[in-house]
Amino acid sequence: MKKFAKTVLSTAVLTGAALSLSAPATAGDKLLLKTPVAFGTHLPALGSPIKWVSEQLQVMSDGDIKMKIYEPGKLVSPQEILDAVSSGKVNSGYSTAGYWQGKLPAAALFSAVPFGPEAGEYMAWMYYGNGLNLYQEMYDNGGYNVKVIPCAIISPETSGWFSKPIEKPEDLQGLNMRFFGLGASVMEKLGVGTVQMPGGEIFGALEKGAIDATEFSQPAIDQRLGLHKIVKYNYFPGWHQQATVFELLVNKDTWKEMSESKQAIVENTCKASMTNAIAEGEAMQFPVMEQAKQNGVEIRYWNQTMLDTFKTKWDEVVEEKTAADPFFKKVWDDMSTFRQGYDLWEANAFLPRVQKD
Known part of the structure; x- marks a missing residue:
């Protein structure tokens, strides 16, 4: 490099x-x-x-x-x-x-x-x-x-660490969760109380019960924070952050x-x-994921009902934010137009994803 x-x-x-x-x-x-x-x-x-x-x-x-x-x-x-x-x-x-x-x-x-x-x-x-x-x-x-x-x-990041399985939208209601960015608005629509806090504060907040669940980053980064020592259900895919840019x-x-x-x-x-x-x-992600079971962690993939629910609530968030802020709408419209064009390339150039058991 x-x-x-x-x-x-x-x-x-x-x-x-x-x-x-x-x-x-x-x-x-x-x-x-x-x-x-x-x-x-x-x-x-x-x-x-x-x-x-x-x-x-x-x-x-x-x-x-x-x-x-x-x-x-x-x-x-x-x-x-x-x-x-x-x-x-x-x-x-x-x-x-x-x-x-x-x-x-x-x-x-x-x-x-x-x-x-x-x-x-x-x-x-x-x-x-x-x-x-x-x-x-x-x-x-x-x-x-x-x-x-x-x-x-x-x-992509992981989309959450939970102390119990989340099988349906109702399972999220009432949870207090550390969540970042626009995804937090989606979770709030599902009855989750969200808070944004630095990575260094998450372990202590989980340990003291100030939050019930969290998302932070990728497996290798989350491991450094010791999240697996407290919460054992790690959910994928990272629907809220398929990529993250730093400035x-x-x-x-x-x-x-x-x-x-x-x-x-x-x-x-x-x-x-x-x-x-x-x-x-x-x-560096897959070696950490390979150790998940020995750390007592269960890696889970969101079921289709949950993914559909997240997407429906995200569409509502977009509608609200584009109506509330003209510049948000300007950026969203520009990005969406670019993505619509990119879809033609993506649909034809890449192999379809196959979810493995």
Whole structure:
């Protein structure tokens, strides 16, 4: 992957040296990106991509671009990253746009979409459809002084850890569950009380009974959090997050002061990270799943009734959110049009999925 990234970035020519937060970078300066992150860098495919990016930026730039990473909460909290970058408190940050849906309703569409695009289709829409333009437009229209760059992507997550089997929609009613993004709106329609909390708080919340169930990420990541020690029924597929995009936010004043070559190095390193992150994630899931039974975990696939119910409730959520927010509708319509076209390719090019016993 290092060789690939170097090939991608080989045309970049550096002209620069030194950035501080008090004085924006100029074309002749070295650049230091002080980067708080929303996910611990010990979490594979979730937090590890930004660590990889920081290493590659220094190599590709011969040391003219450096990134100092601050683990979650060490400089600013994960929920404050967007505001901190926009205000110039820090000049960059790594997160996922779904965290900002309370401020920007369309933000979750650039993070993970229930029954939405898988990684390849998501990237196609972003890079060769209108996705990236709309992504930046969202922040600009919202008054945020940031440049957004997709910087990692992972494939499907698991869709829940439960202490009991869930066979019908009624089994969800009354549960308190940690849930992320647009999928939380679906669960709420099914009588679930949802809360969003950082990964590091989930185990304790389950242990104390503050929540009854949770979803977080992929099997290899969930294992690091020890979720299997408390809840034993792990459900697939991840209907709520078939792919999840992560973003590097750069303060726009800092970005404008950077030379074109520095901008290209940062953008293309992030694009290389998209490849690296999904490859890392795909490679490490099945060994963890193979250990599930010995850990007392039962892997379950949602029955058709449950999947149909999730989809019906998701359609209701879309109808409500497109009616409530014009920009959400703009992004949703653009993504949907792209996906309708992509369906022709997908239906003919790929082998049909076969569910194995």
